[in-house]
Amino acid sequence: MRFSVPQFIDVEDKIFGPLTFKQGIYILGSVGITVAIFIKFGLFIAALVGIPILFLAFLLTFVKVQGRPFINILYSASFYAVKSKLYLWKKTQKKHITEDIEKAHTTRPVSVTMSQSKLRQLAWSLDTNNLFDNDKKIH
Numbered sequence: 001m002r003f004s005v006p007q008f009i010d011v012e013d014k015i016f017g018p019l020t021f022k023q024g025i026y027i028l029g030s031v032g033i034t035v036a037i038f039i040k041f042g043l044f045i046a047a048l049v050g051i052p053i054l055f056l057a058f059l060l061t062f063v064k065v066q067g068r069p070f071i072n073i074l075y076s077a078s079f080y081a082v083k084s085k086l087y088l089w090k091k092t093q094k095k096h097i098t099e100d101i102e103k104a105h106t107t108r109p110v111s112v113t114m115s116q117s118k119l120r121q122l123a124w125s126l127d128t129n130n131l132f133d134n135d136k137k138i139h
Contacts, residue, residue: 023061030057 016024034050063070
């Protein structure tokens with residue numbers, strides 16, 4: 001082999017223990033922001049603002065939706081919310097149910113009448129499994 005082909009190029013390197021660089025930045029950044037808010041404003045405001053920030057960092061770090069990172073989902077959702085939308089409505093003619101019911105009542109199935117002798121022959125052939133009436137056919 002002349003060249004070695006790299007494998008697993010889509011797997012990111014683990015830099016901060018079990019976390020990748022991006023995951024480490026999310027966690028360290030959210031903890032840093034929460035600590036800065038705690039130092040500046042106190043415990044109540046830090047808890048009020050810091051818990052959603054830490055929760056968002058947890059989502060960004062560990063959650064994947066259908067194999068896609070959560071940051072991609074946030075990006076797509078924000079782009080969808082801001083983008084203008086085009087609503088189209090195509091009116092279709094609906095079939096009236098009353099017409100179908102009237103058609104069903106007007107068309108009745110044709111009943112097949114069978115003479116008594118043909119009915120007996122048919123019953124006999126079914127009972128004997130056509131063992132004795134191979135040459136006779138019932139129409």
